[in-house]
Amino acid sequence: MEVKNLKTYFFLDEGTVxxxxxxxxxxxxxxxxxxxxESGCGKSVTARSIMNIVPRPGKTVEGEILYHRHVKGGxxxxxxxxxxxxxxEMRNIRGAEIAMVFQEPMTSxxxxxxxxxxxxxxxxxxxxxxxxxxxxRAIDMLDLVGMPLPDRTIDQYAxxxxxxxxxxxxxxxxxxxxxxxxxxxxxxxxxxVTTEAQILKLMQLLQNDLGMAIMYITHNLGVIAQMTENVVxxxxxxxxxxxxxxxxxxxxxxxYTRALLQSIPRLGQKTRERRRLASIRGMVPDPYALPQGxxxxxxxxxxxxxxxxxxxxALLEVAPGHLVRCPICAGVG
Amino acid sequence: xxxxxxxxxTSTSADKRPILLxxxxxxxxxxxxxxxxxxxxxxxxxxxDGVNFYIxxxxxxxxxxESGCGKTTTGRLxxxxxxxxAGEVWFNDRNMGRVNxxxxxGKQLKLLRQNMQMIFQDPxxxxxxxxxxxxxxxxxxxxxxxxxxxxxxDRVAELLRVVGLRPEYMTRYPHAFSxxxxxxxxVARALALHPQLVxxxxxxxxxxxxxxxxxxxxxxxxxxxxxxxxxFVSHDLSVVEHISDRVAVMxxxxxxESATTDALFRHPLHPYTEALLSAVPKPDxxxxxxxxxxxxxxxxxxNPPSGCYFHPRCQYATEQCQVESPTLQELEPExxxxxxxxxxxxxxxxxxxxxxFNSGAKAR
Numbered sequence: 001m002e003v004k005n006l007k008t009y010f011f012l013d014e015g016t017v018x019x020x021x022x023x024x025x026x027x028x029x030x031x032x033x034x035x036x037x038e039s040g041c042g043k044s045v046t047a048r049s050i051m052n053i054v055p056r057p058g059k060t061v062e063g064e065i066l067y068h069r070h071v072k073g074g075x076x077x078x079x080x081x082x083x084x085x086x087x088x089e090m091r092n093i094r095g096a097e098i099a100m101v102f103q104e105p106m107t108s109x110x111x112x113x114x115x116x117x118x119x120x121x122x123x124x125x126x127x128x129x130x131x132x133x134x135x136x137r138a139i140d141m142l143d144l145v146g147m148p149l150p151d152r153t154i155d156q157y158a159x160x161x162x163x164x165x166x167x168x169x170x171x172x173x174x175x176x177x178x179x180x181x182x183x184x185x186x187x188x189x190x191x192x193v194t195t196e197a198q199i200l201k202l203m204q205l206l207q208n209d210l211g212m213a214i215m216y217i218t219h220n221l222g223v224i225a226q227m228t229e230n231v232v233x234x235x236x237x238x239x240x241x242x243x244x245x246x247x248x249x250x251x252x253x254x255x256y257t258r259a260l261l262q263s264i265p266r267l268g269q270k271t272r273e274r275r276r277l278a279s280i281r282g283m284v285p286d287p288y289a290l291p292q293g294x295x296x297x298x299x300x301x302x303x304x305x306x307x308x309x310x311x312x313x314a315l316l317e318v319a320p321g322h323l324v325r326c327p328i329c330a331g332v333g
Numbered sequence: 334x335x336x337x338x339x340x341x342x343t344s345t346s347a348d349k350r351p352i353l354l355x356x357x358x359x360x361x362x363x364x365x366x367x368x369x370x371x372x373x374x375x376x377x378x379x380x381x382d383g384v385n386f387y388i389x390x391x392x393x394x395x396x397x398x399e400s401g402c403g404k405t406t407t408g409r410l411x412x413x414x415x416x417x418x419a420g421e422v423w424f425n426d427r428n429m430g431r432v433n434x435x436x437x438x439g440k441q442l443k444l445l446r447q448n449m450q451m452i453f454q455d456p457x458x459x460x461x462x463x464x465x466x467x468x469x470x471x472x473x474x475x476x477x478x479x480x481x482x483x484x485x486x487d488r489v490a491e492l493l494r495v496v497g498l499r500p501e502y503m504t505r506y507p508h509a510f511s512x513x514x515x516x517x518x519x520v521a522r523a524l525a526l527h528p529q530l531v532x533x534x535x536x537x538x539x540x541x542x543x544x545x546x547x548x549x550x551x552x553x554x555x556x557x558x559x560x561x562x563x564x565f566v567s568h569d570l571s572v573v574e575h576i577s578d579r580v581a582v583m584x585x586x587x588x589x590e591s592a593t594t595d596a597l598f599r600h601p602l603h604p605y606t607e608a609l610l611s612a613v614p615k616p617d618x619x620x621x622x623x624x625x626x627x628x629x630x631x632x633x634x635x636n637p638p639s640g641c642y643f644h645p646r647c648q649y650a651t652e653q654c655q656v657e658s659p660t661l662q663e664l665e666p667e668x669x670x671x672x673x674x675x676x677x678x679x680x681x682x683x684x685x686x687x688x689x690f691n692s693g694a695k696a697r
Contacts (some may be wrong), residue, residue: 038542226615265572
């Protein structure tokens with residue numbers, strides 16, 4: 001999957017919100033990609049653009065999402081942005097080949113259908129199996145994701161399950177057709193730490209077993225560090241830095257990435273001397289009135305007047321596979 | 334229903350600072366009612382079931398636990414926003430002296446609450462959208478007859494300045510502010526009466542990482558400036574470690590461990606604390622540690638397991654744990670733990686895992 005210069009804008013009465021404004025990244029088969037950023041930086045909209053489910057009045061205005069599809073007798077490249085959201089081809093891909101796990105398992109599962117009905121529906125639609133076989137598959141999937149008593153929980157409603165079990169049901173549904181890409185949009189944000197650990201472990205095991213690519217969207221840098229191979233940092237709809245996870249945590253180049261890493265309290269590193277956290281001054285700008293030039297310049301400590309507030313920086317490669325959208329850091333680094 | 338009464342132990346260590354708040358065997362049982370007209374109580378949710386801790390003046394006690402463990406309820410019981418079912422909350426009030434909060438009458442309670450305030454989790458729902466900042470921040474001053482008119486405006490302006498907002502914003506409504514700014518408004522409101530104790534109920538969990546750091550710094554600065562004491566309720570262990578002097582861990586309505594921050598994070602004595610610490614994803618790709626995955630879910634507080642509430646999920650559980658409920662005991666100075674096997678187990682803290690990592694082997 002290649003995402004090239006993706007731009008998804010929301011056309012509202014108050015103006016145009018450029019939710020995603022030039023996102024570039026690649027996800028290889030079987031790879032784990034992390035997407036980090038603060039709320040409103042366009043991480044979720046990127047995911048929805050890939051799934052082609054951007055809610056109105058949002059629209060993908062530019063860019064390509066090239067999906068390398070495995071079909072009988074070879075590979076076949078589809079540009080997902082060119083497919084109509086309701087076309088047969090998109091519907092075949094969505095859910096079956098690219099699946100998504102949402103943040104809030106309570107609101108993304110239907111409250112009036114049993115968990116089993118929702119999973120069997122996916123299986124029947126995409127694999128054309130009959131009811132009984134699909135039900136058996138659903139039970140197998142629930143068993144795979146570690147749901148206790150799968151043949152009983154399959155007939156339960158979402159509200160009867162705990163948060164962790166609901167998220168397991170979501171994952172079972174997403175995996176029921178063996179997707180080649182799983183998009184996990186904040187899969188553990190709504191869960192407790194011990195449940196989070198269970199789900200993350202489960203995702204790791206399933207990835208090993210099924211060999212799919214996973215795109216983790218989260219604001220939790222801990223999850224990124226523990227789970228991913230490559231990381232994309234987003235700020236105001238743009239990719240500001242892209243690198244492998246080790247480089248990103250140990251040699252971050254972009255001032256935003258650096259500030260973000262410094263602003264998190266780290267377990268086991270409490271020192272009386274370092275009582276204060278480094279914080280990023282100011283706040284995320286208003287999406288209707290983005291600052292001119294680099295969107296981060298009003299909060300940036302390395303800002304150069306006359307350059308950062310005028311020119312829009314380009315994504316530069318500072319080392320193989322390490323891209324930074326900041327000419328100053330790229331020049332220095 | 335066999336109820337093992339817990340013994341309250343006061344610390345043997347001699348910290349210079351006097352104790353501001355002492356909670357003894359605090360309980361809150363919410364009734365479960367069935368039926369419509371002739372409703373009857375069929376059981377109780379033991380949200381808080383015998384909690385003991387104390388907070389010294391000018392210190393921060395972090396209260397951690399998973400959702401539904403009763404940490405928020407504990408915070409509210411201290412302020413008597415809920416009526417406790419049983420137990421004592423001794424507060425060393427600036428004006429009234431040492432008082433037991435559950436026994437106070439209405440008038441005394443009003444006086445007490447000048448010295449005890451709360452900061453809420455959700456900055457969007459805890460501010461009235463129809464009130465201006467002047468009204469929101471000024472309300473506690475007005476209600477308690479501290480200031481009015483021009484003096485009120487001056488006080489509010491001062492408070493806004495203290496929390497890093499511009500006094501000119503006084504006439505605006507909350508919708509004009511971002512999440513981080515709203516949380517500052519909540520802080521200003523809590524500080525209006527110069528309280529002794531502030532109960533912070535997850536004050537940063539609704540905020541973005543960069544804003545979270547700003548808010549934590551603000552809370553620390555204010556603590557120094559005004560000599561505040563915080564009860565910091567949170568589920569985020571990294572945040573709690575950062576801000577707290579001592580930490581108390583709750584599980585299904587009970588306190589399982591409390592100690593100084595360093596002791597708790599480096600040498601936990603309760604298996605639940607150990608699992609909790611290992612479950613936090615660490616923001617370091619070079620120490621990918623295997624976390625202890627606890628089987629099953631958090632126990633139902635309406636129908637808790639026998640013996641130690643944690644035993645069905647505990648990897649060290651013995652037969653004794655299934656039958657006998659452990660009591661909170663002081664194993665080391667200022668280190669309280671409620672576990673039968675606390676003395677014999679060697680548990681891994683946050684640094685333990687790093688040592689394993691440095692030696693090239695993955696922990697566990």
